[in-house]
Amino acid sequence: MSAEPLTHLRRLEAEAIFIMREVAAEFKNPVMMYSIGKDSSVMLHLAMKAFYPSKPPFPLLHIDTTWKFREMIQFRDDTVSRLGLTLLKHTNPDGLRDNVNPFDHGSNVYTNIMKTDALKQALTEHGFDAAFGGARRDEEKSRAKERIFSFRTQNHGWDPKNQRPELWNLYNARIKPGESIRVFPLSNWTELDIWQYILMENIPIVPLYLAKKRPVVQRGGQWIMVDDDRLPLLPGEEPQMKSVRFRTLGCYPLTAAVESEADTLEDIVAEMLTARTSERSGRLIDHDEAGSMEKKKREGYF
Amino acid sequence: MNALTAHKLDTKALVDYLASHEKKSLLRFLTCGSVDDGKSTLIGRLLYDTKLIFEDQLAGIERDSKKFGTVGEDIDLALLVDGLQAEREQGITIDVAYRFFTTDKRKFIVADTPGHEQYTRNMATGASNSDLAVILIDARKGILTQTRRHSFIVSLLGIKHVVLAVNKIDLVGYDQAVFDRIVADYKAFSAGFGFETLQAIPLSARYGDNVLEASQSMPWYDGPTLVEHLETVDIDSDVDSKPFRLQVQWVNRPDLNFRGFSGTIASGTVKPGDDIVVARSGKASKVARVVTMDGDLDYGRAGQAVTLTLEDEIDISRGDVIVPAEARPEVSDQFQAHLIWMNEDPLLPGRPYILKIGAKTVSATVTSIKHKIDVNSFNELAAKALPLNEVAVVNIMTQEPVAFDAYGDDPAMGSFIVIDRVSNLTLGAGMIDRGLRRATNVHWQALDVSKASRAGIKHQKPAVLWFTGLSGAGKSTIANLVEKRLLSMNHHTYLLDGDNVRHGLNKDLGFSAEDRVENIRRVAEVSRLMVDAGLVTLVSFISPFRAERQLARDLVAPGEFIEIHVATPLDVAEARDVKGLYKKARAGELKNFTGIDSPYEAPENAELVLDTTRFSSEELAGQIVTYMAEHGYLSFGPDYEI
Numbered sequence: 001m002s003a004e005p006l007t008h009l010r011r012l013e014a015e016a017i018f019i020m021r022e023v024a025a026e027f028k029n030p031v032m033m034y035s036i037g038k039d040s041s042v043m044l045h046l047a048m049k050a051f052y053p054s055k056p057p058f059p060l061l062h063i064d065t066t067w068k069f070r071e072m073i074q075f076r077d078d079t080v081s082r083l084g085l086t087l088l089k090h091t092n093p094d095g096l097r098d099n100v101n102p103f104d105h106g107s108n109v110y111t112n113i114m115k116t117d118a119l120k121q122a123l124t125e126h127g128f129d130a131a132f133g134g135a136r137r138d139e140e141k142s143r144a145k146e147r148i149f150s151f152r153t154q155n156h157g158w159d160p161k162n163q164r165p166e167l168w169n170l171y172n173a174r175i176k177p178g179e180s181i182r183v184f185p186l187s188n189w190t191e192l193d194i195w196q197y198i199l200m201e202n203i204p205i206v207p208l209y210l211a212k213k214r215p216v217v218q219r220g221g222q223w224i225m226v227d228d229d230r231l232p233l234l235p236g237e238e239p240q241m242k243s244v245r246f247r248t249l250g251c252y253p254l255t256a257a258v259e260s261e262a263d264t265l266e267d268i269v270a271e272m273l274t275a276r277t278s279e280r281s282g283r284l285i286d287h288d289e290a291g292s293m294e295k296k297k298r299e300g301y302f
Numbered sequence: 303m304n305a306l307t308a309h310k311l312d313t314k315a316l317v318d319y320l321a322s323h324e325k326k327s328l329l330r331f332l333t334c335g336s337v338d339d340g341k342s343t344l345i346g347r348l349l350y351d352t353k354l355i356f357e358d359q360l361a362g363i364e365r366d367s368k369k370f371g372t373v374g375e376d377i378d379l380a381l382l383v384d385g386l387q388a389e390r391e392q393g394i395t396i397d398v399a400y401r402f403f404t405t406d407k408r409k410f411i412v413a414d415t416p417g418h419e420q421y422t423r424n425m426a427t428g429a430s431n432s433d434l435a436v437i438l439i440d441a442r443k444g445i446l447t448q449t450r451r452h453s454f455i456v457s458l459l460g461i462k463h464v465v466l467a468v469n470k471i472d473l474v475g476y477d478q479a480v481f482d483r484i485v486a487d488y489k490a491f492s493a494g495f496g497f498e499t500l501q502a503i504p505l506s507a508r509y510g511d512n513v514l515e516a517s518q519s520m521p522w523y524d525g526p527t528l529v530e531h532l533e534t535v536d537i538d539s540d541v542d543s544k545p546f547r548l549q550v551q552w553v554n555r556p557d558l559n560f561r562g563f564s565g566t567i568a569s570g571t572v573k574p575g576d577d578i579v580v581a582r583s584g585k586a587s588k589v590a591r592v593v594t595m596d597g598d599l600d601y602g603r604a605g606q607a608v609t610l611t612l613e614d615e616i617d618i619s620r621g622d623v624i625v626p627a628e629a630r631p632e633v634s635d636q637f638q639a640h641l642i643w644m645n646e647d648p649l650l651p652g653r654p655y656i657l658k659i660g661a662k663t664v665s666a667t668v669t670s671i672k673h674k675i676d677v678n679s680f681n682e683l684a685a686k687a688l689p690l691n692e693v694a695v696v697n698i699m700t701q702e703p704v705a706f707d708a709y710g711d712d713p714a715m716g717s718f719i720v721i722d723r724v725s726n727l728t729l730g731a732g733m734i735d736r737g738l739r740r741a742t743n744v745h746w747q748a749l750d751v752s753k754a755s756r757a758g759i760k761h762q763k764p765a766v767l768w769f770t771g772l773s774g775a776g777k778s779t780i781a782n783l784v785e786k787r788l789l790s791m792n793h794h795t796y797l798l799d800g801d802n803v804r805h806g807l808n809k810d811l812g813f814s815a816e817d818r819v820e821n822i823r824r825v826a827e828v829s830r831l832m833v834d835a836g837l838v839t840l841v842s843f844i845s846p847f848r849a850e851r852q853l854a855r856d857l858v859a860p861g862e863f864i865e866i867h868v869a870t871p872l873d874v875a876e877a878r879d880v881k882g883l884y885k886k887a888r889a890g891e892l893k894n895f896t897g898i899d900s901p902y903e904a905p906e907n908a909e910l911v912l913d914t915t916r917f918s919s920e921e922l923a924g925q926i927v928t929y930m931a932e933h934g935y936l937s938f939g940p941d942y943e944i
Contacts, residue, residue, distance in 0.1 A: 007324060024552055051564070052594065054556040055556070167717070168431065169431075174726040
């Protein structure tokens with residue numbers, strides 16, 4: 001028998017599995033948010049482990065803004081069919097009707113309607129009492145204080161001053177009808193942990209994370225990929241082919257690429273180790289104003 | 303533009319690096335200190351020196367330093383860690399925040415907890431998942447009351463490794479004498495706290511002395527820097543060598559051929575062939591497989607999340623604990639614990655709460671507060687209730703026996719949280735000291751004459767009619783009329799009235815919140831006995847608190863409790879004021895009067911709500927008897943069953 005302590009990745013893995021089993025046991029109708037990104041890929045992999053040989057006893061939910069990269073949708077459908085899971089998709093019908101998009105409405109209004117409102121609609125419609133999210137505490141300052149079991153009111157609101165104290169691994173899962181808990185099993189993972197775990201466990205990820213020549217335009221100092229012909233080109237803008245990759249994936253007009261030659265997982269990790277910018281810098285919505293993420297979370301953003 | 307230059311490192315170097323990084327262990331620690339001790343600055347310094355601050359975050363801090371900063375023109379490192387907007391504007395941290403950094407040897411998770419209001423609650427939260435505590439002291443101020451408080455809480459939560467970080471040493475001229483005096487003072491009062499390692503380090507978070515790099519200004523100090531110590535301190539508490547414990551979280555049943563028990567190994571190891579028992583039932587079997595998605599394990603060890611299958615089909619469900627036959631935990635419904643209270647509403651002995659212990663959720667009451675502990679002086683004080691942020695030694699009784707070990711032996715088996723039955727808030731956190739008696743010694747007497755047989759000869763289904771409502775609402779008047787009618791129908795009844803009981807059984811109780819809880823608890827227990835005797839029991843009590851009425855409801859079987867809300871509005875009851883009590887209460891002569899200066903929590907799911915403004919007492923009594931007849935309480939015949 002080995003006396004070596006468990007490595008930090010194995011401890012993080014066991015913690016996430018523990019959290020998922022608690023949710024499966026304590027809630028009537030949980031769901032796992034599936035955003036197709038690397039964190040979702042890790043979360044899903046951990047869910048497969050947590051309940052093996054059973055399948056995870058809850059469906060996946062994807063909030064489809066209709067502005068995701070095409071490769072993400074392809075990857076989503078492949079993953080769900082490979083693992084034999086149930087996927088629920090939801091798009092805000094009001095936003096779809098009004099053709100809400102990031103260009104005409106701005107990133108704030110767009111995010112509110114197509115992500116936050118859409119999410120609330122889906123949670124309410126299905127009556128989910130717990131929803132897993134892949135958020136990590138190292139991503140952003142207001143996330144650093146987030147609980148693992150984060151209580152939400154009947155209106156899906158988050159009050160950072162009124163969260164339940166969380167001691168040991170004794171998560172309080174008790175709620176009244178209509179209330180819900182957002183659960184973050186990857187809270188204690190860092191971006192580097194995610195990549196190392198993907199490498200170690202050989203977890204499939206969307207190819208957009210790997211560098212490849214892709215059509216991009218430069219906008220506001222960042223590279224935006226021209227994923228389809230819905231991206232209105234500004235005067236003088238000409239898409240150019242550049243070797244780029246994405247550190248984080250969201251809606252393509254709101255997610256900036258970085259120039260990179262890293263086309264293997266090992267290269268990505270190596271690049272991470274020398275990176276000098278945080279991954280959310282590629283997320284245009286975080287830059288709106290100080291405390292912008294805290295505001296979005298109070299309104300029900302994941 | 304974040305153009306990254308792709309560093310195509312040579313493959314072997316990278317593979318080696320990753321291999322070494324994957325082997326890193328994890329150290330979780332918390333930092334304790336007050337607002338001015340420089341705690342946030344120290345964490346900011348750790349993140350900065352270990353290169354965990356990215357350029358865009360740094361740009362954000364430079365911008366914010368001008369707006370909120372407290373250190374003039376320098377970058378205020380504390381702003382890195384003071385997360386939420388409201389906190390930044392107040393210049394203080396108000397909750398627990400988690401930070402991450404890594405060195406070549408270890409990965410670290412830091413729980414940053416504030417040192418002012420809510421300190422006990424937040425510190426306990428941060429400490430509950432920490433292996434080590436960094437206690438900050440301002441070198442100019444030395445040991446303060448708060449240092450004693452922080453150390454006490456750290457010790458209470460069972461942390462064995464402490465770093466005494468004597469900060470702002472630059473402001474006392476890097477003086478060794480100051481440092482030595484502080485260390486000596488600290489050792490003097492913390493000797494009984496059970497710390498296995500205590501490392502004192504003189505440092506300056508602001509300038510980085512002895513944080514990552516050894517200070518050039520303190521040649522007299524030859525100990526490790528803070529990071530060196532955190533990287534090397536041996537925190538393995540030998541959980542593998544303790545007895546095996548697995549708290550079953552989830553029964554894994556994909557098909558009829560597989561039945562597994564999923565959970566994380568709290569301590570010890572397990573392998574196929576081991577003899578195990580279920581702690582509570584004592585049912586025995588052998589381990590068949592230790593299942594994971596990566597293949598069956600030859601043996602499972604503490605910290606691993608596994609699924610066990612057994613050789614025999616025995617009854618196991620969530621909350622059960624699988625243990626070795628030869629090293630079992632205690633199983634009892636009474637134990638002594640240290641309890642930290644975390645809610646504005648004080649803990650009241652006798653009030654029913656929910657306990658979550660491991661994967662087990664159980665109803666429980668605190669039967670007595672043995673004493674409070676003053677977290678500043680460590681003195682033991684008598685107490686009837688436990689307010690927010692205070693710590694006490696208590697006796698707890700659970701509704702059914704639970705399996706546990708002392709917290710000091712096995713934190714996963716000896717920790718619990720206390721949850722409010724109505725609001726669902728987490729109210730407190732506890733650490734079990736020891737069991738008070740073995741539940742196996744207190745079997746209920748199995749009686750030949752049963753409740754059913756007693757009720758049968760009375761041709762009725764026994765029940766509690768619980769009348770609740772404001773003083774002067776008409777509870778006793780209506781209850782009396784109901785009892786008269788039932789008696790005239792040859793039913794067997796008894797009426798427990800608030801005033802009458804207070805003259806006898808409860809004459810030692812006053813009207814404080816604690817005494818009200820105890821008052822109701824006794825009445826609830828008496829009514830349970832009366833129901834057991836087969837009687838229709840009428841209870842007429844203001845009983846203002848939902849939790850106590852729930853307690854009374856839980857004491858009897860489902861369907862045996864009929865909650866009747868005599869819903870007279872306050873202004874009507876006060877206008878009647880039959881006993882002149884409202885007048886006295888308004889005049890301040892009566893304290894804690896329900897509806898005036900003490901709350902009434904109206905029932906949410908009462909079986910009956912009586913509108914005294916529309917119906918006479920006679921009519922309302924009729925409604926109750928009709929309800930009882932319609933719901934089968936007054937059925938006749940010898941074949942009555944419960």
